[in-house]
Amino acid sequence: MTGYMAAGQEAGHYELRVEGHLDDHWGEWFEHLELTRASDGTTALHGPVADQAALHSLLTKVRDLGMVLISVRMTGPPAGPVGDH
Secondary structure, eight states: OOSSOOTTOSSEEEEEEEESOOOTTHHHHTTTOEEEEOTTSEEEEEEEEOSHHHHHHHHHHHHHTTOOEEEEEEEEOOOOOTTOO
């Protein structure tokens, strides 16, 4: 899979990396994602994203704030009850 989300993989944990160091208060603006500032001058916003619409909403916020988006990646499947398969 390259560049898009396949059916069934819309929800999950994601990391968005942006240029610059963001203050902690931006976590609330970005739907309570955790912020991690890296020594290379970037900030990773990571955590659960409900669905593709929520991911697009986050990307729109990055764009509207004029931030430089470096990367977006899925870091894990959605958390669910053990044995729900």
